[in-house]
Amino acid sequence: MNGSAFTNLTRHVDDPLRRRRLSEIESRLIEHAFPPQLVVENTSYCNMRCVHCCHKEMIRPQAHMEDGLWKKIVEEVGRESPECELWPTFYGEALILGERLWERLAYAAGVGCRNLVLNSNGSLLGRSDNIGRVLRSPLKRFILSLDGFTKSTFETIRAKGKYDVVIPAVEELLRRRRESGQVYPVVIAQFSVMKENAREAQDFAAFWRDRGAEVKLRPMLEWAASGSVRAGTIAHDSDFRIECPWGNNTMAVHQDGSVVACPVDYEGRFKAANLHDVSIREAWRILGDKLRTPQRRHQWDQVPGICRGCGDWQAAGASYDEETVSGSRPFWYYDERSPERS
DSSP, X not given: OOOHHHHTOOOGGGOHHHHHHHHHHHHTOOOOSSOSEEEEOSXXXXXXXXXXXXXXXXXXXXXXXXXXXXXXXXXXHHHHOTTSEEESOSSSOGGGGTHHHHHXXXXXXXXXXXXXXXXXXXXXTTSTTHHHHHHHSOOXXXXXXXOOSSHHHXXXXXXXXXXXXXXXXXXXXXHXXXXXXXXXXXXXXXXXXXXXXXXXXXXXXXXXXHTTOEEEXXXXXXXXXXXXXXXXXXXXXXXXXXXXXXXXXXXXXXXXXXXXXXXXXXXXXXEEEETTTSOHHHHHHHHIIIIIHHHHTTOTTSSOHHHHTOOGGGGOOOEEOOOOSTTOSOGGGSOTTOTTOO
């Protein structure tokens, strides 16, 4: 793992190595017939108020996705693209759904979805047999956003989060996973680097690696600069710009079925279609016409308004531990042009 480019808090566009890395990422982007990553908001409720997240400012309604819409979505994925990386979370905490979450994951697996990825803040992990539910689930990856090594840093960043509740639950999950000897789900401890925690990144990585987690360091996002959150590492005054990896690779769906620009368009400032009315494949085509094509051509004056002021493309390319379980990385981690990649 090499997350040093993130922990020094240099602006991405001012670091020659980061610029080169971003250009390499852009060079590998290809057009996909079906979204390789689908982020679906089963609930827009969240029980934290993290300093680097705009959920606390969100004005659109908080609600759960209807069962029928979830079934429609996963049935198409299972039929059309079973290896699509399917996330049942977008801008909410999925464990709030309780039993319904596990039923929905089981249904998705039952209709053929083979690449399920869940992220969580871990606040409810120790309740209602959620640890056992995670381990018995069809998940391929389970990502826990933790963002702090010490108690004070964790509780400062993940406001309303309790260190003495979350951390022991994650440790228990890892202990039980290790004792079971199972391969999946891979458990990933995620750390978004920002000024409040950058000094703790390496201690965080060592701590969780020793307990059997894989570690992901990622640069802080600004959520398209559409709220109050700002990252000092993201520039808005540079002529250097690449096609957005998230806009190219991901379809993001709100709980009401709205297909929005990408996973940082939390308020839905751009809506391409609604999955109540069209298929995933058709919505993806519309996104291609309205978003991906002008991005690919660097026609920045023709991209959706939310994209014009967004600098989150600069945060692409998270740093991961060396892969220990085959296929446990997001699809973009692998060079899709490589003949060795099946």
